[in-house]
Amino acid sequence: MASLASHKCLLFSLVILGIWVSVSTASRDLSEASMVDRHEKWMAQHGRVYKDAAEKLHRFKIFKANVEYIEAFNSAGVHKYKLGANQFADLTNEEFRASYNGFRPSKSNAAKAADRSSFKYENFTAAPASMDWRTKGAVTPIKNQGECGCCWAFSAVASTEGIHKLSTGKLISLSEQELVDCDTSGEDQGCNGGLMDNAFEFIMKNKGLTTEAKYPYTATDGTCSSKKASTSAATITGYEDVPANNEASLLKAVANQPVSVAIDAGDSDFQLYSSGVFTGECGTELDHGVTAVGYGKASDGTKYWLVKNSWGTSWGEKGYIRMERDVDAEEGLCGIAMQASYPTA
Numbered sequence: 199m200a201s202l203a204s205h206k207c208l209l210f211s212l213v214i215l216g217i218w219v220s221v222s223t224a225s226r227d228l229s230e231a232s233m234v235d236r237h238e239k240w241m242a243q244h245g246r247v248y249k250d251a252a253e254k255l256h257r258f259k260i261f262k263a264n265v266e267y268i269e270a271f272n273s274a275g276v277h278k279y280k281l282g283a284n285q286f287a288d289l290t291n292e293e294f295r296a297s298y299n300g301f302r303p304s305k306s307n308a309a310k311a312a313d314r315s316s317f318k319y320e321n322f323t324a325a326p327a328s329m330d331w332r333t334k335g336a337v338t339p340i341k342n343q344g345e346c347g348c349c350w351a352f353s354a355v356a357s358t359e360g361i362h363k364l365s366t367g368k369l370i371s372l373s374e375q376e377l378v379d380c381d382t383s384g385e386d387q388g389c390n391g392g393l394m395d396n397a398f399e400f401i402m403k404n405k406g407l408t409t410e411a412k413y414p415y416t417a418t419d420g421t422c423s424s425k426k427a428s429t430s431a432a433t434i435t436g437y438e439d440v441p442a443n444n445e446a447s448l449l450k451a452v453a454n455q456p457v458s459v460a461i462d463a464g465d466s467d468f469q470l471y472s473s474g475v476f477t478g479e480c481g482t483e484l485d486h487g488v489t490a491v492g493y494g495k496a497s498d499g500t501k502y503w504l505v506k507n508s509w510g511t512s513w514g515e516k517g518y519i520r521m522e523r524d525v526d527a528e529e530g531l532c533g534i535a536m537q538a539s540y541p542t543a
């Protein structure tokens with residue numbers, strides 16, 4: 199009897215298992231079908247076209263893995279920020295790192311920075327509780343560097359646009375492409391990376407930059423056009439480095455003007471960031487140049503830096519990210535306080 203009982207029990211289990219398998223297979227088919235559908239919709243939304251069916255299948259698998267990661271992350275409900283299937287959702291993190299950043303920290307620059315110690319906001323104490331340079335008309339609309347590692351140009355241009363507005367009252371969108379094409383005699387290498395401080399050096403020597411309209415962005419390395427670059431629309435008189443690894447100093451600077459900052463933007467959570475206050479994971483291997491255009495405190499009390507990125511408006515909060523401020527590490531979150539600098543005018 200005992201063996202029969204256990205036999206029955208086994209049969210029963212098999213029936214249950216059979217039902218469970220067929221149900222879960224059906225729901226897996228369903229979710230696979232809906233994932234295919236989501237990928238199609240996402241492709242249409244982002245204008246993505248693949249060269250053949252094999253490429254499409256390859257991209258679908260990456261998209262699916264990313265979406266599953268995003269959904270598990272968001273539904274865990276333990277994070278202060280959310281992830282989303284933005285334009286980078288069909289890229290592996292390795293591909294993303296390889297194509298979309300472009301900040302190149304260099305030893306010679308670090309040495310140069312050490313000699314240049316003046317910090318005009320050293321004794322500034324009147325920083326308001328929050329700042330948003332967008333509301334003061336000192337920030338141009340979000341731009342998109344595309345598949346060209348010239349974040350350094352976008353970062354330097356954004357802080358230059360900011361100081362130009364603050365010193366002249368005029369907000370003018372300036373040319374990143376002029377930096378990509380013409381700032382080539384030093385260490386800056388167009389789509390292969392560069393440094394904001396070197397861009398400031400170029401802008402000073404070049405006596406300014408022309409407008410975005412006169413020298414439009416192409417997202418590729420081009421030949422310097424002296425014709426397009428012939429009229430300077432805005433210039434700077436110098437630039438200074440914010441004392442490194444000190445968020446209090448960074449605050450003094452950002453309270454006064456938009457500031458170029460270098461960050462480690464290589465992690466997949468940064469790749470897929472969608473909204474909220476980003477708290478990491480991230481390291482301090484600086485690989486991306488962006489612009490701190492304000493700071494504040496979220497409703498739950500989390501302090502943040504308001505950061506303008508150059509990945510279009512479909513990434514993050516309409517192209518911006520709020521990054522946690524005043525963290526325990528002196529480098530700041532993702533190294534934001536390590537190599538900050540701003541132009542003077």
Ligand SMILES: *[C@@H]1O[C@H](CO)[C@@H](O)[C@H](O)[C@H]1NC(C)=O
Nearest residue numbers: 315316317318319320321322
């Ligand atoms: C800040 O104050 C100190 C002490 O008065 C002074 O020596 C220093 O030059 C000031 N720094 C700036 C940038 O004005």
